[in-house]
Amino acid sequence: MALLQQRLTQKGFNYRVVNASVSGDTTRTGLNRLADALQQHQPAIVIVALGGNDGLRGLPFSEIEASLTGIIQLSQQHTTDVLLAGVRLPPNYGAFYNTRFAALFQQLSDTYQVALVPKLLNQVADHPELMQADGIHPTAAAQPQILENVWPHLTPLLAAQQASH
Numbered sequence: 001m002a003l004l005q006q007r008l009t010q011k012g013f014n015y016r017v018v019n020a021s022v023s024g025d026t027t028r029t030g031l032n033r034l035a036d037a038l039q040q041h042q043p044a045i046v047i048v049a050l051g052g053n054d055g056l057r058g059l060p061f062s063e064i065e066a067s068l069t070g071i072i073q074l075s076q077q078h079t080t081d082v083l084l085a086g087v088r089l090p091p092n093y094g095a096f097y098n099t100r101f102a103a104l105f106q107q108l109s110d111t112y113q114v115a116l117v118p119k120l121l122n123q124v125a126d127h128p129e130l131m132q133a134d135g136i137h138p139t140a141a142a143q144p145q146i147l148e149n150v151w152p153h154l155t156p157l158l159a160a161q162q163a164s165h
Contacts, residue, residue: 003147013158015044026053027067034071038078044161046075047150049085049120052136055101056089065104072112081157082114085150088121090135117153120146 005017086105109116130142
């Protein structure tokens with residue numbers, strides 16, 4: 001979050017970054033907390049990087065989709081732009097499950113016309129030195145690359161917000 005705040009300031013975007021995430025959140029728990037967070041922070045843009053814990057727990061795709069849909073719709077009802085971050089699962093979940101899991105994010109992006117970071121951990125997940133011992137979570141050293149993965153998809157939302165104010 002600090003790197004994102006620095007980049008925003010450096011590029012002249014007057015936004016305050018708020019990390020409303022909770023470690024271990026599923027899409028359902030994120031959805032349950034969202035209304036309060038939207039009310040409290042009144043964000044212009046919400047970056048949604050949820051779903052990994054759902055996948056790791058083997059939750060049904062229908063439940064993941066319903067919760068992410070709720071997050072997107074609730075955010076849009078608050079006139080908040082959404083940037084959906086495609087998260088990954090470890091390869092041991094199998095090609096079919098992983099492909100279907102990734103397709104869910106693209107489908108939601110298309111359906112609700114929200115921006116998508118297709119692979120949040122692009123150029124991170126395949127580098128063991130950038131991942132924690134669990135092989136799932138990135139290290140602090142991975143944060144600059146994650147920012148580079150997010151930035152091109154966030155910039156159009158920032159520019160549109162700036163133009164409308």
